[in-house]
Amino acid sequence: MAQLNNVTPLFKDLAKVEHEHNIACRECSLYRLCLPLGLHSNDLAQLDKIIKRSQGFTRGEALFASDTPFKSIFVVRSGSFKTTVQASDGREQVTGFYFPGEFIGMDAIYEQAYKSTAKALESSSVCELPFEKLQEFGTTMPQLQVQMMSRLSKELSGDKTLMFLLGKKTAEEKLATFLLSLSRRFQDRGFSAREFQLTMSRGDIANHLGLAVETVSRLFTRFQDEGLISIQSKAISLLDSDKLKQLCG
Amino acid sequence: MAQLNNVTPLFKDLAKVEHEHNIACRECSLYRLCLPLGLHSNDLAQLDKIIKRSQGFTRGEALFASDTPFKSIFVVRSGSFKTTVQASDGREQVTGFYFPGEFIGMDAIYEQAYKSTAKALESSSVCELPFEKLQEFGTTMPQLQVQMMSRLSKELSGDKTLMFLLGKKTAEEKLATFLLSLSRRFQDRGFSAREFQLTMSRGDIANHLGLAVETVSRLFTRFQDEGLISIQSKAISLLDSDKLKQLCG
DNA sequence: ACGCATAATTGATCCAGGTCAATGCGCTGA
DNA sequence: TCAGCGCATTGACCTGGATCAATTATGCGT
Known part of the structure; x- marks a missing residue:
């Protein structure tokens, strides 16, 4: 081990x-x-x-x-x-x-x-x-x-x-959707839906969502400033998942 | 009938x-x-x-x-x-x-x-x-x-x-890829790979590729001006599929 | 064949998000 | 403990393609 x-x-x-x-x-x-x-x-x-x-x-x-x-x-x-x-x-x-x-x-x-x-x-x-x-x-x-x-x-x-996400959603909607998707999957596996680790890099997230790394980074800080999430390197907690849900469109 | x-x-x-x-x-x-x-x-x-x-x-x-x-x-x-x-x-x-x-x-x-x-x-x-x-x-x-x-x-x-197309390709690459994908599928079905009907609207194409209708329209005219295709409303022929292939990236 | 609705083209302008550049942070390993 | 490096953040600027606005085809119903 x-x-x-x-x-x-x-x-x-x-x-x-x-x-x-x-x-x-x-x-x-x-x-x-x-x-x-x-x-x-x-x-x-x-x-x-x-x-x-x-x-x-x-x-x-x-x-x-x-x-x-x-x-x-x-x-x-x-x-x-x-x-x-x-x-x-x-x-x-x-x-x-x-x-x-x-x-x-x-x-x-x-x-x-x-x-x-x-x-x-x-x-x-x-x-x-x-x-x-x-x-x-x-x-x-x-x-x-x-x-x-x-x-x-x-x-x-x-x-x-x-495909809908990539083709039709804005950067903000993309990231909110992504975070909630992770949250749901962790919950299904018996883990916290609120707090989890982002095991992938910012680059991976950005790439997956069809965005630039910088955009993802900026959105994380903005979401944090707005009290939606709290993020410290790889550890994230969703402070206001209701508002995140709204942002998904 | x-x-x-x-x-x-x-x-x-x-x-x-x-x-x-x-x-x-x-x-x-x-x-x-x-x-x-x-x-x-x-x-x-x-x-x-x-x-x-x-x-x-x-x-x-x-x-x-x-x-x-x-x-x-x-x-x-x-x-x-x-x-x-x-x-x-x-x-x-x-x-x-x-x-x-x-x-x-x-x-x-x-x-x-x-x-x-x-x-x-x-x-x-x-x-x-x-x-x-x-x-x-x-x-x-x-x-x-x-x-x-x-x-x-x-x-x-x-x-x-x-997903790759939607996330990473430019408008030009998207449309070229789309046209060649149709072409290949028609060929598989025993029809001409060169000339076929676009049964879907420009709006449908644009939407599918994550573009605006206007962009698709402009690209069609540009491709035509450059001698890559010939298009008349729904009827299209691929005049230079080699160059189209290059455009796919 | 005509007229209306819908689709497509074309032009002018705008902006979300990309790109470029510089700095900061945190592992990792000696 | 600290140097070095890859990852992440932040700021300034730029651009591809969206949006807005006319105009012109196309085709459908009568």
């Missing part, structure tokens, strides 16, 4: 527990958020067997790189990740941030190759689901397939929302 | 043939692009039975509305559609355009409700796939499930690309 001491993981307790023991899905605290939902216990045991529990990634380490053959879908177990797509000229877009229980790599099924790069934002770990095995299981566990589709659909729906 | 005479459907021949006969998947000219790919012929016959072939929609008519219960996934049979998401304040974002063989409504699986509105851009028709039935079939036809996931994945991948 030494590597965990020099960072501030978002989900320290989870990381501690689940790094140390390769605990079964049934006992995983993410169960409620994850794939196995709705599976019977013998099916669950089957699933358990094919899941590879990874050793963990350190800040900046890649889970997979763009244009690499697709083999597995990953579920974040602890920590957090970002995914990016890049153009040949070097420009890149942060397409998403991923927290425990969330799936990474589903956009690679069609092309059979990852079309984005996934990097850890802090010390993190994942469960690896080899897609071929997953397919085999689909025959005997239709519920699993439905669950998978549901996951894909959820991300699709989220992406449409993001 | 009277309703088809006063419009210029993108896929007139398809519309003619497939409106009149409820032809089976096996004989459908979209087979290659559509769901049944990889199914055995007896499976195909099964699938055929659950597919409802709709009567057709006229320009502006809604296939489904936002916040309506989810029942079916739709495949465009002829014509074209757009999907939009809207905010409470009235702003809306065109999240996609859909052509024959493409799937609409997959982002509704998770929420079990359509989170976008789909409208016909011209006289169009769809195949309706009741999701419940599709699920039942999944048990006996795992291949179908895989195919569905593949479709979802493809759209996901496309959305990431669009």
Whole structure:
């Protein structure tokens, strides 16, 4: 666990527990958020067997790189990740941030190759689901397939929302929306909706929202001046989420 | 067929043939692009039975509305559609355009409700796939499930690309990318990659790309002045797609 | 074929947010 | 403890594309 001491993981307790023991899905605290939902216990045991529990990634380490053959879908177990797509000229877009229980790599099924790069934002770990095995299981566990589709659909729906954000929202609306989205996701995971760590850099946030770093920085200070938030480097608390909600448009 | 005479459907021949006969998947000219790919012929016959072939929609008519219960996934049979998401304040974002063989409504699986509105851009028709039935079939036809996931994945991948476009590209790059994307899709469907109809309005294009109508209009005239395209109201031809490719960045 | 509504073009002006530049802060490692 | 470096903040200025305002096509209904 030494590597965990020099960072501030978002989900320290989870990381501690689940790094140390390769605990079964049934006992995983993410169960409620994850794939196995709705599976019977013998099916669950089957699933358990094919899941590879990874050793963990350190800040900046890649889970997979763009244009690499697709083999597995990953579920974040602890920590957090970002995914990016890049153009040949070097420009890149942060397409998403991923927290425990969330799936990474589903956009690679069609092309059979990852079309984005996934990097850890802090010390993190994942469960690896080899897609071929997953397919085999689909025959005997239709519920699993439905669950998978549901996951894909959820991300699709989220992406449409993001398209609206990128295409139609002002800088202020973008940042307010982003903060509340994080807040909601932390709450879903049993953490404070009010206070949390921004594990990604200002640059990552700006990039993701289609803004310049400077704009994000200015907005943070303005939100703070207006008493909406309190922010100190990576630690943020939402002081007036009602007003933030209004700002989302 | 009277309703088809006063419009210029993108896929007139398809519309003619497939409106009149409820032809089976096996004989459908979209087979290659559509769901049944990889199914055995007896499976195909099964699938055929659950597919409802709709009567057709006229320009502006809604296939489904936002916040309506989810029942079916739709495949465009002829014509074209757009999907939009809207905010409470009235702003809306065109999240996609859909052509024959493409799937609409997959982002509704998770929420079990359509989170976008789909409208016909011209006289169009769809195949309706009741999701419940599709699920039942999944048990006996795992291949179908895989195919569905593949479709979802493809759209996901496309959305990431669009996020890059919205977040990082200039107006010029956006429009060039859009035109080439249409071109490629028409080519995939056996139509000219060089000359086609823009069934959507300038407003729809602008909205989709996160631009103002005026900007799109100006770019069209500029592209025309520079000899890249030739455009006359809805009819466009790409005169220099190599240079357009360069403009995409 | 005519007239009205809607869509598209074109021009003039403006501003949100980007870019450039300088400074400040906080890790990290010796 | 402190130097060095990457990240973040702050200020000054600039610009791509939005907005506003006419004008001109297009197409639809009668």
